[in-house]
Amino acid sequence: MSAPKKMSLPVLGEVDRRTAFKAAGATLGAAAFAKAMAPVVEWASHETSASEFLQKHFKELRPDELATVMSRLEDEARDEYGADVTIADYRPQKGVKFGYALNLSICIGCRKCAEACHKENNHDRVSGNSYIRVLEMDKGSLDLESGNAAYDHPVPQPDKFYMPVQCQQCERPPCVNVCPVEATWKEDDGVVVVDYNWCIGCRYCEAACPYHARRFNWTKPEVPAQEVNPNQGYLSNRIRPQGVVEKCTYCLHRTRTGRLPACLEACPTGARVFGNLLDPNSEISYVLRTKRVYVLKEELGTRPQFFYFFDT
Amino acid sequence: MVRTRRGAVSWSAMLVGALAAGVTVVVAAVSSTSDTDPIVDFAGGGGLTAAEQHPITIVGATPAPGIPTGDFDRQGNPVLANCTTCHATRTANSVTRDGTQLNDFHQGLTTAHGELACVSCHNPDDYSQLRLASGEGIEFADSLRLCAQCHGPQFRDYENGAHGGMTGHWDLAVGPRVRNHCLACHDAHAPKYQQVMPVFAPREFHAHGSRTRAEGYE
Numbered sequence: 001m002s003a004p005k006k007m008s009l010p011v012l013g014e015v016d017r018r019t020a021f022k023a024a025g026a027t028l029g030a031a032a033f034a035k036a037m038a039p040v041v042e043w044a045s046h047e048t049s050a051s052e053f054l055q056k057h058f059k060e061l062r063p064d065e066l067a068t069v070m071s072r073l074e075d076e077a078r079d080e081y082g083a084d085v086t087i088a089d090y091r092p093q094k095g096v097k098f099g100y101a102l103n104l105s106i107c108i109g110c111r112k113c114a115e116a117c118h119k120e121n122n123h124d125r126v127s128g129n130s131y132i133r134v135l136e137m138d139k140g141s142l143d144l145e146s147g148n149a150a151y152d153h154p155v156p157q158p159d160k161f162y163m164p165v166q167c168q169q170c171e172r173p174p175c176v177n178v179c180p181v182e183a184t185w186k187e188d189d190g191v192v193v194v195d196y197n198w199c200i201g202c203r204y205c206e207a208a209c210p211y212h213a214r215r216f217n218w219t220k221p222e223v224p225a226q227e228v229n230p231n232q233g234y235l236s237n238r239i240r241p242q243g244v245v246e247k248c249t250y251c252l253h254r255t256r257t258g259r260l261p262a263c264l265e266a267c268p269t270g271a272r273v274f275g276n277l278l279d280p281n282s283e284i285s286y287v288l289r290t291k292r293v294y295v296l297k298e299e300l301g302t303r304p305q306f307f308y309f310f311d312t
Numbered sequence: 313m314v315r316t317r318r319g320a321v322s323w324s325a326m327l328v329g330a331l332a333a334g335v336t337v338v339v340a341a342v343s344s345t346s347d348t349d350p351i352v353d354f355a356g357g358g359g360l361t362a363a364e365q366h367p368i369t370i371v372g373a374t375p376a377p378g379i380p381t382g383d384f385d386r387q388g389n390p391v392l393a394n395c396t397t398c399h400a401t402r403t404a405n406s407v408t409r410d411g412t413q414l415n416d417f418h419q420g421l422t423t424a425h426g427e428l429a430c431v432s433c434h435n436p437d438d439y440s441q442l443r444l445a446s447g448e449g450i451e452f453a454d455s456l457r458l459c460a461q462c463h464g465p466q467f468r469d470y471e472n473g474a475h476g477g478m479t480g481h482w483d484l485a486v487g488p489r490v491r492n493h494c495l496a497c498h499d500a501h502a503p504k505y506q507q508v509m510p511v512f513a514p515r516e517f518h519a520h521g522s523r524t525r526a527e528g529y530e
Contacts, residue, residue, distance in 0.1 A: 101474075103474070103475075106475075108505065108507075108508065109510060110508050110510050110511065111510045111511050111512045111513075112511060112512075114512050114514075115511050115512035118512065127515055128512070128513075128514065128515040130512070130514075133514065134510075149514050150513065150514055151510065152510070152513055153509075154507040154508065154509055155507060155508060155509075155510050156507065255482065257486065258481045258482065258483035258485070258486025258487055259480070259481050259482070259486075259487070260478065260479065260480060260481065260482050260489075264478070265477075265478075265479040265480075267477055268477060268497070269477065269497065269505060270475055270476040270477035270478065270492065270497070273473065273474050274482055275473075275482050276482070276483070282473075282482075283472060283473030283474055283482075286472040286473065286474055287474050290472075291474075311465070311469075312465075
């Protein structure tokens with residue numbers, strides 16, 4: 001019987017076959033483990049600071065803590081996007097409940113609202129995201145699911161009408177009910193908001209919304225520095241992180257300071273009416289009082305605060 | 313709020329700029345003293361008194377038009393001839409409906425506005441003015457009243473803030489608002505809103521970049 005064959009490894013010197021395989025296996029295992037853990041390590045070291053990891057739920061933040069959070073987010077916008085932004089926490093106004101109405105007799109389907117939303121809300125430029133989807137519908141039908149959002153011809157076509165759909169700010173929002181971590185809720189002025197720092201990205205809300213109004217940030221949003229809208233709200237148009245859900249907030253950073261939403265200002269035909277439902281003299285109250293308005297998918301009982309009507 | 317009454321016009325309007333780009337009419341608050349109902353009453357103040365409310369500015373009214381003479385002034389602006397330059401010495405033809413029916417001038421002007429004749433709106437007694445159906449002559453800047461006499465439902469909604477584009481503030485206690493005049497969107501001679509190409513085609517998320525459906529994404 002010959003002596004066991006000796007193998008040579010540069011580091012270990014003269015070792016037997018078994019030891020050599022053990023060492024090689026351990027090395028490969030360690031390398032594979034490091035490779036597998038690399039995304040986590042990278043994420044923890046670059047993407048998430050300790051203060052962000054330990055941040056409390058929005059509703060539990062003291063004002064000074066929230067100020068610190070917003071200041072940190074402003075720094076991040078400067079570091080990652082090269083943009084000087086101001087992030088503020090805009091609160092609902094007392095005696096104000098927002099309502100929105102859209103005149104389908106007037107809308108021509110030009111999609112200027114969707115474009116304005118894209119710019120105002122710092123949406124990802126690559127995916128061309130917007131909170132508004134304009135559906136081209138056959139006259140005589142109100143079937144939301146048969147609408148075509150990808151039309152590409154002069155508008156309006158004579159046999160079509162155009163229905164922009166965005167978040168309906170439901171009184172009974174199914175998206176809020178399904179959130180497992182309470183990262184989304186309805187505020188006193190009717191706006192359904194998301195704390196992007198609390199959202200875990202499970203997309204239950206996106207599945208629950210009957211209006212396809214929620215969007216998911218599949219990638220880190222890309223916005224050129226000069227195109228970043230610097231007027232930002234913590235719960236609205238600040239640049240969202242990757243992996244969280246976002247939605248229309250009726251431009252709360254504008255509307256809670258008395259301004260009109262960006263999609264309304266962009267509408268060239270004046271099809272959109274926005275205002276305070278609690279004010280009997282407001283434009284939106286006039287529409288609800290005098291027009292035959294309807295809401296989308298009324299049978300679901302979501303009670304939208306977004307209304308559609310035709311000229312009468 | 314602006315209140316304009318039948319018979320006695322009390323537009324509190326200030327004309328700023330006089331070029332064809334459009335006249336800005338600043339609508340200021342006017343107190344109501346008439347016994348008749350106002351026919352122009354811009355809502356949207358939320359029950360605020362005039363002092364508490366920021367102004368609503370209406371843009372897009374056209375000034376009295378002029379015909380290019382072919383000359384240019386020192387600033388390079390075209391020199392326009394007033395309507396009255398020619399029309400003071402000509403008798404109005406009450407059945408003319410279209411520029412193509414005329415021998416001189418206005419040939420390029422085609423009309424697509426119901427069965428209206430030129431003098432349905434233009435004042436044949438004073439071509440620097442428009443004329444209501446009542447016979448009352450009004451300034452071009454007041455043309456909203458002229459449109460309103462036929463387009464009642466649109467005007468009613470306009471009064472109540474539910475027709476016509478706007479920018480600025482929904483809450484007039486906080487800030488002002490700018491509203492479009494009828495003529496900001498509608499050509500008086502062919503008022504139907506024209507077809508446009510839509511902007512901002514939607515894209516679908518795609519692992520290898522986003523493409524529009526028009527580019528072949530299925």
